[in-house]
Every structure is written in structure tokens, then in C-alpha cells.
Amino acid sequence: MLNETACPSVSFDFTGKFLLPVYILVFIIGLVANGWGLKSLLHNWNKLGNVNVFVLNLGLTDVLYLLTLPFLMVYYSMKNKWIFGEAFCKITRFCFNVNLYGSIGFLTCISVYRYLAIVHPMRAMGRITLTHSVMISVIVWLLVSVQSLPDMFFTKTYGNNTEKCYDTTDNDYVEDYLKYTLGWTLTGFCISLLITLGCYGHVIVVLCSTNTIDKVLKQRSLKLMFILILLFSVCYIPYHVFRNLNLWSRVLTKQGICYKWYNRVYIARQISRVLVCLNSALNPLVYLHARENICAQLRRLIQQARQAVISTVQALVQNYKGFFSQAGWPLYTS
Incomplete structure (x- = not known):
């Protein structure tokens, strides 16, 4: 612990240099991959299954987020100078949050449907219709929007300086934002994570102990499970852990409590932002195994x-x- 009244400042130059090239790469790959995936799904609309309704919505959340990336590219290329106004800053951050928690929600729905199709095929067959999937998708969109909406009421600028666009909030409101984001993490991520792990844990037991399931279906299900678990582990877990740790370090700093690990937490937080951003480019992998x-x-x-x-x-x-x-x-000739 440091015995200084003022904590040493964290270098913010790392953010722009690190995030800008990643955003450019994710924008190009994500737009091509999601465009191809959505085109393929819409081309086979008559064959659209219950699970693929969620895959379609998963693609829409990714496109919604990818369309905001050019504005963030301009922001970081101008060394953290936001020129689009505070209102559009909040809209951009709102689109990111809707994409993030929408992706988590629809991936959870895919996990539950796969679980029902493999573990309870007779009960689920015929009872879950396309209409049910559409209704569940609407509910997911509503829940995600309601969870993300309070974020827009927190200030995203520093004082009267509208040239900043924080992804969290100003230090004046950081204590309240930490409470909000802890509840957000619990309702928007932890519950979905537990449901997904529970579903796939049971599915793995069934697949490994049953020889009557078709080998192709078994392989496809295991691959899809691996992809979804990878997405949760790589993209979502580090983001939520380091977002809350970084906010907590800001609260402690405001109280004059300083630790040497603050700077490392900040850097880890920026890396986790890159990892969660990659989900828009990695989600199309679900397309490959959601449809034959x-x-x-x-x-x-x-x-x-x-x-x-x-x-x-x-x-x-x-x-x-x-x-x-x-x-x-x-x-x-030789």
C-alpha cells in the first residue's frame, strides 16, 4: 500500500493505441462474417428452425454494435476526443451494452434449446414452436434494453468537457455506478452463465453415457458447446471481473486509498474490453454449427x-x- 495522499495517475495513452487497431480489425471481420451468416439464414428462411431464430437475433445484435465502431475509431484516432456530442456518446455505449447482453441472452437461449433437444427430446418435440422462439426473443430484447437503460442516465463526460465519452461514468458518480454494475453483472451475466453451464454439464453427461444418439448430432452438439463455453470464458468473464475491479479501484482512489495493482487492473480492463469486442467477430462461429x-x-x-x-x-x-x-x-521442362 502506498502512503501518498494522492494516488499516482494511470496512463490513459494505452487505451487509444490498443483499442483502435482492434476495433478496425473487428469491424472488417465482424461485418463480413455476420453479413455472410445473416444472408445465409435469410436465404433459408423457409427452413428456419427454432434455434435459428436466436441465431438470427444474435447476428442482429452484432451488426448493431459493429455500426457504432467507426465513431469509436474516430474517437481513439483523435486521442480520446469525442466530436459527436454527449447524446450520441450515450447511444453508442447503449448499443454496445445491448449487443453484449443481447449476445449473452441469445447464446443462453441456444444453450437451453440444445439441452431440451438432446436431454428431453420427446417432451420438447412439437411443444416449442417458431412463435415461442419469436416471443422469447422479444422478451430478451426488452430485458436487455431495460437493464442497459439506466446506464444512459449516468454522465459520460468529464465536467463540462463534452469531448470525452466514457464507457462507464465520471468519478463523481462512480460509487453509484459500481452498485449498478454489480447488479447488472448478476442479472445480465451470472444467471446466464449458471444456466449455460448447468445445461451443457447435463448434456455432456447424456452424450457420454448414451450410445443411441446419432454420431453426427453428438459431434455437432459437442462443437457448439465448446464454442459457447469458449465465448463465455474468453469474451465475457474477464470483462465483467475487471470492469468491477476497475470501478472498485476508482472508488478506493477517490477515498485516498492507493494500491500498486490499480494500473495493472486498468490495463487488464482494457484488454478485457478487446476480448468482449471480439464476440461480434466470433459469434458467426455459432452459425456454422446451428445449421447443418x-x-x-x-x-x-x-x-x-x-x-x-x-x-x-x-x-x-x-x-x-x-x-x-x-x-x-x-x-x-524438368
Whole structure:
């Protein structure tokens, strides 16, 4: 513990240098991947299953967030100078939160549906309709919006300086924001995490102890479980842990209590923001295992591209041989 009345300041230069290239990369990859995934789902709308309603909404939450990234790119490229006004700053942060907790909500719905399809197939078959999935999706959107709405009432600027756009709030309100975000973490993330772990824990036991389940279905379910657990572990857990730790360190700093780990927590917090941002680029992996024909389409596209490249190379070689033969030049082969 430091015996200083004022805590040493944290270097904020790290944020812009670290987040800007990541946002650019996530924007490009996420837009292409989600655009391809949504196009594939809409193209097969008549074949849309119950789970894929949630996959469609998952893609919509990602696109909503990705469209706000160009404004954050400008913000960090101008060294944390926000030029779009406080109202739009709050809208941008609101879209991020809706994407984050919407993704968690729809991934949880996918987990529950997979659990019912594998563990209780006879009970779930015919009872869960497309209408049920749509209604549940509407409820998820409403819950996520209600949870994220209070965040817009916290100030996102520093005093009268509207050129800042905090993702949390100013130090004057940090104590209240910490209480809010702890409740937000519990209701928006921890409950979903426990439901997902409970569902997939039971599914793994059933898949490993039953030989009557189709091997293809078993492999696809295990892959989807691995992807969802990976998304929760890599993208969401560090973000919530270090967001609350960073807010707590700011509360302690305001009280004049200083620890050496504040700076490390701040850096870890920024890294966790990158990891949670990656969920918009990684979520399309769910598309690959939520539908059977998407994998086949992807393999077909890769095969067609490979055949096109081979045909082009062969044509170039033939043209090369024809050109030099007409010119009377000898061709050497080895």
C-alpha cells in the first residue's frame, strides 16, 4: 500500500493505441462474417428452425454494435476526443451494452434449446414452436434494453468537457455506478452463465453415457458447446471481473486509498474490453454449427474457389505454352 495522499495517475495513452487497431480489425471481420451468416439464414428462411431464430437475433445484435465502431475509431484516432456530442456518446455505449447482453441472452437461449433437444427430446418435440422462439426473443430484447437503460442516465463526460465519452461514468458518480454494475453483472451475466453451464454439464453427461444418439448430432452438439463455453470464458468473464475491479479501484482512489495493482487492473480492463469486442467477430462461429447446410455451403464455396484457382492456373500454363510455341522458343521442362 502506498502512503501518498494522492494516488499516482494511470496512463490513459494505452487505451487509444490498443483499442483502435482492434476495433478496425473487428469491424472488417465482424461485418463480413455476420453479413455472410445473416444472408445465409435469410436465404433459408423457409427452413428456419427454432434455434435459428436466436441465431438470427444474435447476428442482429452484432451488426448493431459493429455500426457504432467507426465513431469509436474516430474517437481513439483523435486521442480520446469525442466530436459527436454527449447524446450520441450515450447511444453508442447503449448499443454496445445491448449487443453484449443481447449476445449473452441469445447464446443462453441456444444453450437451453440444445439441452431440451438432446436431454428431453420427446417432451420438447412439437411443444416449442417458431412463435415461442419469436416471443422469447422479444422478451430478451426488452430485458436487455431495460437493464442497459439506466446506464444512459449516468454522465459520460468529464465536467463540462463534452469531448470525452466514457464507457462507464465520471468519478463523481462512480460509487453509484459500481452498485449498478454489480447488479447488472448478476442479472445480465451470472444467471446466464449458471444456466449455460448447468445445461451443457447435463448434456455432456447424456452424450457420454448414451450410445443411441446419432454420431453426427453428438459431434455437432459437442462443437457448439465448446464454442459457447469458449465465448463465455474468453469474451465475457474477464470483462465483467475487471470492469468491477476497475470501478472498485476508482472508488478506493477517490477515498485516498492507493494500491500498486490499480494500473495493472486498468490495463487488464482494457484488454478485457478487446476480448468482449471480439464476440461480434466470433459469434458467426455459432452459425456454422446451428445449421447443418451452412457447413456444407462453406465447404462447397471453398471447393469451388479451389477448382476456379486450379482452372485459372491451368489456362495460364496452356496460354504460356501456346505463346512460346508460336514464337518458336524452346520450352524446357524438368
